[in-house]
Amino acid sequence: MSRILITGGTGLVGTRLTEMLIAKKHEVVILSRNPQNKNEFKWDVSANYIDEKALIDTDYIIHLAGAGIADKRWTEERKQVIIDSRVKTANLLFNKITALNVHLKGFISASGVGYYGAITKQITFEETDNVGTDFLGDVCQKWENAAHQFSKKDIPVTILRTGIVLSKKGGALEKMKTPIIAPLGSGKQFLPWIHIEDLCLIYIKAVEENFTGIFNTVAPEHHTSITFSKELAKSIKKPYLGIGVPAFILKLLFGEMANILLEGSKVSAKKIEKNGYSFRFKTLKKALDNL
Known part of the structure; x- marks a missing residue:
């Protein structure tokens, strides 16, 4: 059994991951701006504060904290929030474990396939490929540097x-899950995806098997916006409209952020499979049927 500290523990992934770790008899503590439960401890990045009790005897830190990439339009202020919520939080954790001389067994950090940039190409990106030159690439590079x-x-x-x-x-x-399912823009952009159970199991693997390095955590089956939309429509029994939502409308609505909806390339899952992870949900059909 390990003692695991999770940032972003009340978010989508953090909530399910906490449940699964506890079910496997690990002790989980969560850093929160507003602690509500006995396993939650306060932190305040702006005040450079973490309740030290959260860090005592910690074996692993899982760093999931970060403002939502697609929650708001990307103003310059919002862009800085997206970066700081990932980088400053990691820096604070590093400084505190250094000051308290905490001997971690591992630091496990989220990142995004946005590392490769919001672009549509026929190549399949692997972990050794270069970082993208756009905002998302910049975010992920700074995020990963903070972890390293x-x-x-x-x-x-x-x-x-x-x-x-x-x-x-x-x-x-x-x-x-809209009343009518339609692709976005050209529909030719790829949507790398993963079932939440697979993602959480990979985090658990990192804890229990000393699983280290950089890995793409995406399902091995590739889908474009068109094929994804068709599969989703079939799964939830909603009509599919083959005409894509026009790119100019998305750009009017979301500004620069529309790029992450309109662009996307294939991302390889081969490295993580070669390192012993077997996906429970390899196909989108199986994932959607389960969900």
Whole structure:
């Protein structure tokens, strides 16, 4: 049994991951701006504060905290919030474990497939490929750099570059369940995705099997906006409209943020499979049927 500290523990992934870790007899503590339960401890990044009791005897930190990428339009102020909520939080954790001389067994950080940039290409991106040159690429690179600093203290670092997380409640799938299902823009952009159960099991693998390095956490089956929409429409028995939502409308509504809806490339799951993870939900049909 390990003692695991989770940031972003009340979010979509953090909530389910906490349940699964506790079911496997791990002790989970959560950093929260407004602690409500006995396993939650206060932190305040603006005040450079973490309740030290949260860090005592901690074996692993799972860093999921970060303002939602697609929650609001990308003003310059919002962009800085997106970066700071990932980077400053990691820096605070690093400084506090250094000050308290906490000997972690591992630091496990979320990242995104946005690392490769919001672009549509026929190549399949692998973990060794270059970072994208757009805002998302910049966010993910800074996010990952903040995680890598833990290796300076001989702490193993695991980074999971995650696609769209599919879950029963909340998240992207709920927003996709419109009365009529249609692709976005050209529909040719790829949507790297993963079932929330698979993602949480990979985090658990990182804890229980000393699973370190950088990994794409996406299902092995590739889908475009068109094929994803067709599968979703069939699954929830809603009409499918083959005419895509026009790109100019999305750009009017969301500004620069529309790029993450209109662009996307294939992302490889081969490395994580070669490292011993077997997906429970390899196909979108199986994932949607389950959800």
